[in-house]
Amino acid sequence: MSQGMIRDGKALLKKLEDAGHEAYFVGGYVRDSYLKRGIKDIDIATSALPEQVMELFDSCIPTGLHHGTVTVMIGSVGFEVTTFRKESEYEAHRRPSGVEFIRSLEEDLRRRDFTMNAMAMDRKGRIRDPFGGRKDLEQGILRCVGDPELRFREDALRMLRCIRFASHYDLEVEEATWSGLQGNIRLLQHVAMERVRAELERLVAGDHPYRGLRLIADSRLLRHTKVKLQLPWVHWTVQELPDALASIGGLPNPAHRWMLLAHLMSLSPQSAVEEGGKLTFSGKQIARMSRFLSFSQRLREQLDAMRELDPLSCALIWKENVVTIGSECAQDWLDVFGVVPAALPSTDNGGGRWTIFLERGRMWLQEMPVRKAADLALNGQQLAAHLKREPGPWLGRALMKLTLEAAAGHVPNNRKDLLVFAESLTREWKNDA
Known part of the structure; x- marks a missing residue:
């Protein structure tokens, strides 16, 4: 948080005080200031009624007048200003059925959840702490x-x-x-x-x-x-x-922490979709998780099927999965298991076999001339026209085959060579619709 925002917050308090009202910083700002941690936003509690707040400031948003909250805008920054209040009986164990505006800061703080969140600070930095929040934090x-x-x-x-x-x-x-x-x-x-x-x-x-x-x-x-x-x-x-879960904090990206957790739960891609939906994760988050699990699952299945560890075959397996599932999930896989290799499961042929993917996967990813069909120097319309065929389901399969071959380095990624290679495969697609 910028010092400018803090100065604006103090100026807001002073304006309320000059009008004869009490006003304090409350909540997370006070807690995190005391702990010398980063501050995200500033909330303010005041004895002023919502309409009195709106009379004092030019730019206000009536965020929650029923609960006494007005958002005061200073430039592009909003400060939530809430009148001291008591809360009536709670409905459905979630929210109060109503509030009563009061004049006592201590009574306002009394309704809060934890002592560390029930402190207030005036504009000069003096803390009001009726419930011992500072002592609890120190201990x-x-x-x-x-x-x-x-x-x-x-x-x-x-x-x-x-x-x-x-x-x-x-x-x-x-x-x-x-x-x-x-x-x-x-x-x-x-x-x-x-x-x-x-x-x-x-x-x-x-x-x-x-x-x-x-x-x-x-x-x-x-x-x-x-x-x-x-x-x-x-x-x-x-x-x-799982023991490997103890290393979750070593992953700086929260998305990767969720991937590690899902992997350690042995979730299938479909289960990730279903359970992620129940938890209301976004479609984008769920799709990324599902692809990550698919990538890991496919690697394991293909690794288990190998009798001997063959680096060339491993490279082809890796690149095939990059093309069919996506390069983002390959990068996610490397980022997660590069930090927490202990989370990798044992394959039927032994857990140490994963090492080759961790050691060479990033290099294989970087050396791929193409990672998806859109990277080809040839599009579907050009391919269909060259082969004198009407577009159909065969075309998607043909482009995927060309992408896989180009990704593996079996054919150069230029239109001429791709078309020549495609001609050699026409028998394979001849009976495709």
Whole structure:
């Protein structure tokens, strides 16, 4: 976060104060400032009512007036400004049925989830900490504000947030807080799958993902999602977590962490599609995961079929899979298993045989003249015209054959040589429609 944004935030506080209102930075900004960690955004709590906030600032978006929130725009940056409030009874263990605007900062902080998130800071950097958030952070503890049972019953999503915060900040969950979480795990069924997926994504992308995965296993939370997941992860105990999973934090790309997790669950490409859909991952994310698993599965099947390790045959296998499944998934495969080679399964002929793909796969990828049909110096229209045939299903198969041969270096990637090679294969396509 830029210093300019912080200066704008302080100026916003001053303007509210000059108008006779209390105003403080709250939430993640205070927590992460205290820990000297990177700041992503700034939230503000104030005694001013929403309409009073909108009167003071020229550019406002009524983000959530019912809940007292106005987004104040300063340039292109938005600051969420929320009136001090108390919350009434929660509906469906997710959100309050209504709010009451109040004048007390402490009462506003009392409704928050964890002590480290229940601190406020004025524009001069002085922290208001009525529930001991700083002490808990110093001692490495994550603790609910007030009664943990009540906090988790109010909003069941807080259970996943608890695990995410504990893993991301490397904190121990305080005993009563953990007990309250475990006593309410069945309430996760009230949380939309989109919110579950968002929390899991943040957890896996965090600083200590393996710790988070251990806490997920220990809590048994994922057994109680709204849509039942058919993932081995759901039923793993801490003792059953694969050893290679301990290296997940070594993968800098969160997408690769998910690929490692899916691989260690032995998911099929189809299972990845089905379970990814349940978790509301995007179509693009699911397709990439499925291709990665297909690539790995095909390599294993072809490697198992080899009686002896033949580098030339391995190179052809690799390049064929690049062409038929995609170069992105080949790169993903190298990135994942290059960091976590222990995750590679034993083949029927021994696990050490994978080494050749790890050692030479990147070189084979770089030396390929073509990686897909679009890279050919010949298109389908030109091929059909040269062979004097009407386009049909045969044409796609013909282009794939030419791509494979060009990728393997068996024919130069220029139109003349490709057409000559195609002529030699016309008998193979003669009876194709």
